[in-house]
Amino acid sequence: MTATETSPTGGRTFRPSLLGIGLTLLGLALFVRLGFWQLDRADQKQALLDQYASGQQTQVEITSQNARTLPRYQRVKVSGRYDPAHQILLDNMPSHAGQPGYRVLTPLDTPAGWLLVDRGWLPLGATRKNLPDIRVGGEARTVTGTTDALPRAGLQLAIPPVDQSAPWPRLLSFPTHDALEQQLGRELLAGLLLLDPSQPEGYERIWEAHLGFKPERHVGYAVQWFALAAAALILFLVTSFRTKKATDESSR
Template identity: 30%
Template sequence: MRLRFRFRTIPFLATLVLVALGIALGNWQVRRAAEKTALQARLTQRSAMPPLALDGKPVDPAAIEYRHVIVTGEFVPNWPLFLDNRPHEGRTGFVLLMPFKIAGSDAVVLIARGWLSRDPAVHDRVPHVATPPGRTTVEGRAVLHPARVMELGKAPPPAPGAIVQNVDPAGFAQASGLRVLPVLVEQTSPDGTELIRTWPAPAIDVDRHKGYAFQWYALAAMAFLFFVITGFRSGTKQAG
């Protein structure tokens, strides 16, 4: 019995779509794995660098992201912000953000001071947290912005004492009128308060992206093989 291949247009077009989709998504996952590998290398490199002192001069945010930084100055007490929907170990709560005026400069930097729990009885009540008075020194890790959460619609500009979903240095600068450095500092140094400062590390899972890439490439290969095998089967049946 001689095998014959029967070309069918509609199955061919469907196979073409699946193969193209599988290859495109596989390539995307490979790029994501490369990005995460580069991020891991950057984290390792910058965590080993000596602390960087922020003195109010302009900084390149991409160049100092994830670096250990030190800044001296005073908190601006009338501009606290409370980042909402920030759970910690199964409890709901906020991350407290406050601007910090850098000594010898007119610039401020946003400090993520730490996590605090929410009052379960009153949803929109914000807790009182003592602010260190006078000049103080804060140590922490520089990031571009706090971890973002899903937000529906366009949020109003932040206001002093507001509960907000997301905020970044540029948006805060526009709302406050202050000159804000384009980075945020996740505080790690103690200050006598009960704020929790367990900051999540950037999500790095290179193997997961490689696994997804393999699955998409496998889908493309299976679609092609299915088209070829069923084409020969159809040809055989037709010949018989």
């Protein structure tokens, strides 16, 4: 090569530092792991959507044989009688539009066992002492709805002691299954029955699979993490090429 010629890298050599290698490998491992975690979350959310769609296609009657094995989001029908005297108001439950309020849980005595029916959402009153009127008849009836799990808080607190003298309906915030059994003093079937909007004696009912973020949003986040991984690799490569003078000085 003559004095007038230049090398393909413009006189620069690839000489990464140990610190640069370590930081790049750490960043790549973190960004790629987060990207695949978001893709896994997207798959989980899509599975919930598929389960919801599948469960809505057929209706199953709840019996003592299948009551404890029904999948989430299965459309069902069941006969029984409401217990109007012992109802639960789930606190901190937003409406479909995000307005604060309650969801009304009413025990239903069925041949398969006691089942909590979610009769829908009601807004807050002027104060929390002004509870809504949720009276319901106790006659025999057949109800239809969709099975679901209890709402869960991001951070589950300890179960507060049960005050048996507290009036009904009782106001509870994200109770567990065990806490509800303690409040009601009876064994309950797992989960809830989300009362169909066509059923009488209910409130706002806009039911859907509980997703938080939809699968597409998780995929978008995954793309961002993978893009950060690519950017970290490119930055490492760019900064690892040094001029001959800089290389010589760093080797002294």
